[in-house]
Amino acid sequence: MSKDAIRAKLGRDTIKVDDQKHIKIKQDVCRTCKEKYCLYVCPAQVYSLNKQGEIELDLDACLECGTCRIACIKKSVDWNYPRGGFGVQLKFG
């Protein structure tokens, strides 16, 4: 699905972005990962592959579901919720 299409949906959500990143990955571990499930399982397409073949995270889009934590088989994803008062603030739920 195109990044624009996802961004259009996410655009309706209030997401208070923190400059402290709440999810970190270990690039050297990711390099050994063939499967890279993170690229497919994330509802918000936070994870992408750049031209150098490295995983990049766009946490501005994160919906804090936790799927990436569960799907990362290499234990590269160091997952937490954002700090209190940051991240998505749902109006409907």
Next chain:
Amino acid sequence: MEKFEVIVVGGGLAGLSAAYTLAKDGIEVLLVERGDFSGSKNVTGGRLYLNPVRGLLPELWAEAPLERFVGQEIITVMGQNSSVSVRLSSEDFRTEPRHSYTILRSKFDQWFAEKAAEAGAMLVTKQKVDDLIWENGTVAGIVSGEDRIQAGVVIAADGIMSLISERAHLRKEQQPKQYAVGIKEIIELSAKTIEDRFNLRDGEGAAEMFMGSLTKGMFGGGFLYTNKESLSLGLVIGISDLMSKTPPIEAPELLEEFKNRSEVAPLIKGGETVEYSAHVIGEGGYNAMAKLHGNGILVAGDAAGLNLNTGLTVRGMEFAIASGVFAGRAIKKARDANDLSKAPLNYDQLMKDSFVLKDMYTFRDAPSFLENPRLFNLYPQVLCDTMGKLMAIGEGPKRKLSSTAMREMRSKLGWSWLKELRGALKV
């Protein structure tokens, strides 16, 4: 260091139920919620089953901000180009006291938090609990950023990803097979449009669940609930199946395709998507539950793995409410006996005697039944094809209906499905 009798981690249904119950019993309770407000981080399909919890918080339900009472239950089995639906229209479900209501968690939880605060609970928001304080192998408080606060008892109600129950060594590492991801849109439509499209009376709601080709052979399904002035529409996909799908599919793409299905598109036509959300859902049932307690700590709601997918019904919120209430009562009983260390055992007993653990146990084999890929990649298509052939009048002569059905099923299923029917006895 500050101390509270009870600290509740998480201001969702389990946390608020516990805090409300404790406060009403005059027990000093601090509830710590990481969102801007209770509900800001919570997602449901969704619908709340009221019968099991009506009596637990009797004074609240009359004014609770619920959406529509559900009078119609629809199950839609999808093939590639067709589907078969079963609709239950029930006067029983429509008659007071009503069976279930569609619900929007942000609205509901905010209101519930007000109630808990009115009852005397101290609620703090925009605060995340990072860790526990330990004293001689017993949980003795919480750490939140720079703050350390002591507690007589801690209730971990921090949801399906519960980092606190892991810190307390009460839950193991999460396995992909035991979890699904739910992806949801709130689509705004006028009440009149909703009632016209779904044939609903004033204030009535419908709940529809979908399974079959929409998840492309993967575990999961779709859902559609009517709220007062919006639809909750979404998809649930097993994380393990999503990972092993070859070639890989992007999860959000499945939701777009689902919205374009002819069974769905007309229902959402003209509606505006006003929210996009996602949440992990526990699918492991009884065998994936966390331990419900440790020294100085009780675990409630999704954090304890109290969620249940029986195939036809998906439950969790009523378990969250009940476990929160029982956690509160367990602590009160221990406190009355002047021995807070008895709280975990009290909680254990209340839970075992209740519908919560009884139902979790009764349906303990549902996950293994639902693991059968043919439920998602074969049977729905065969059902649709069989119905299609039964209903069709072609150019030439037509076979007997019974013969048509038998031929269709025998050719597509062989006889192994009879053995699998026995598996259905597990549910």
